[in-house]
Amino acid sequence: MTLSEEDYIKTIYHLSDFNSKSVATNAIAEQMNTKPSSVTDMVKKLSEKSLVNYKKYQGVLLSEKGRLVALSIIRKHRLWEVFLVDKLNFSWDEVHVVAEQLEHIKSDALIDKLDAHLGYPKVDPHGDPIPNKDGVFTKSVKKLISELPVGSQGVCVGVNDSSAAFLKFLDKNKIALGDTFKVLEIEEFDGSVTISTRSGSIRISKQIATNLFLEIVDEE
Amino acid sequence: MTLSEEDYIKTIYHLSDFNSKSVATNAIAEQMNTKPSSVTDMVKKLSEKSLVNYKKYQGVLLSEKGRLVALSIIRKHRLWEVFLVDKLNFSWDEVHVVAEQLEHIKSDALIDKLDAHLGYPKVDPHGDPIPNKDGVFTKSVKKLISELPVGSQGVCVGVNDSSAAFLKFLDKNKIALGDTFKVLEIEEFDGSVTISTRSGSIRISKQIATNLFLEIVDEE
């Protein structure tokens, strides 16, 4: 598989929403910063390799073979992200670009040993699940705080709004990636939420609650 | 820089023997499994980017700019090799192919953090020196046991002969990569050498002595 083919496969997987919808040529082109005509060419090629099911003017969907390729790339991407954050002390928001390169390294032994070295993580630093060798993964249990009922508990794994202002706010309130929070109370009136943190409990506004993701600690 | 350009730069550096000899078109072609005509094309391109000095029919030599590019690739290659061996438990002889891919990952931050994570190693698992960010490196002090005078001491970092038979012999005699040896005595008659190991001293034949590399523990 060429680098370019792998990128198309990955994009098609993501746009198809777990391989349920067929994906439009234009959508792929937009996502990949290329032209629709280029997409048509590549999709034909992928179809000949039976990585996708494609009929003219009907969009594409990954074949089972293609889906497994996509999952193996995603597995690599997410394992590398864990490595970058856990071992090299990158912050969660810096790792994507580098992981996009690392995900194309071809070596099964490498990825097996990396997995072991990292302690077989189940989720990446953004809370997204890591497929196993066979492409099996627990579906994401990453939720915004505003979507959770009282009593929910989870590890903070990401933000929606990555503006400097928001990150500064988090810092001031001692909220950091990797912290465990519990939803204590939801105020009906304004949607603000009281959560427990290591340093006590704080109340956060609805706006904040809709910008913080928790990875729910829920057994598979 | 494209992947292909980087491979050419690296090959030219290695063939030029620390950038001292000018390198023949045919030599590059042979080393890279391509045709001389392809090399001519690429060399022209590199020359236009002033990465090499090239005159028709005269061979190529890296420019200072090109030399620094080569050293940065070699730095990445060797740091990744250390990572693969020290952190992922690859054996020294499995790492080259994977490192050839990893060396092309583009991220200064990545390589800085990797360097720190590994404890700023000075040599790779084969005993070859790792250039620093500015392309400065201590010259190799990797020698065959047969080349050393009595009293020399060093860490075993590689073999010349990587046949299964030889590796089995090493295993049987409890000689492993990373072990420290000292040359105790050299037998004039047959060139055999007595060396001290962790488990006492053993005598090795000249043939063996010409196949084991020590990284001499010699301050820079």
Place this chain on the structure above:
DNA sequence: AATTAATTTTAGACAAAACTAAAAAATTGT
């Protein structure tokens, strides 16, 4: 020094992956 041999370069072609411009099919709106 002249011929032969080896090396290197040129010229022209090809495959991969992209592009532009134009044609074809599907979708939308009235």
Place this chain on the structure above:
DNA sequence: ACAATTTTTTAGTTTTGTCTAAAATTAATT
């Protein structure tokens, strides 16, 4: 239902890196 719009495909180029075959240059040999 049909014209207008959007989406998708086709056809024809371009660029990068490679190739083959032939020409040019350098090196070797007698």
